[in-house]
Amino acid sequence: MSQPKASFKELIHGDKPVLVDFYADWCGPCKQQAPILKQLTERVGDKVRVVKVNVDHSQAAANQYQIRSIPTMILFKDGKIVWRQSGLQPLRTLEGLVHQFGE
Template structure:
């Protein structure tokens, strides 16, 4: 079975939290364990996708990523939330609860 495309992922029923990051970015490294905790706590209510801006410049340009980390929450193909900077677990968990109903 082939892996779903980014387009297919963000157009699904399940909310998709996209983390635009880079390997050299200090704050991005701080965000990584928070995202891991989030997936452990909310399970399949959200799909977390990491997009390396150095490897996916087209995606970074398409979504006008100017600073990292930037997170965008998609639901049914639409952006329902977007924020730059390290996001605390309680903020992300609240978003997932709000948009996974």
């Protein structure tokens, strides 16, 4: 039996930082960001949870966080926004954030 899906609010209130990637399938820079996020999870392991939110399928979440351009990444710690940036983000930047907020 499958577990019920956690709500977005439950996801961002976890005990570790949550990096949310707001993206769309048709977005070129979003497609470039995907392998960087995969590398990030390979390098930092479970120090951060990466959640991808498709703005075309989750318009309520996109509206709630006023996503106006994609990709936009928001890092949550204890349910609060600690960092937010739009545009393609390099691995080094994301890894630095995980070390800054994940300890």
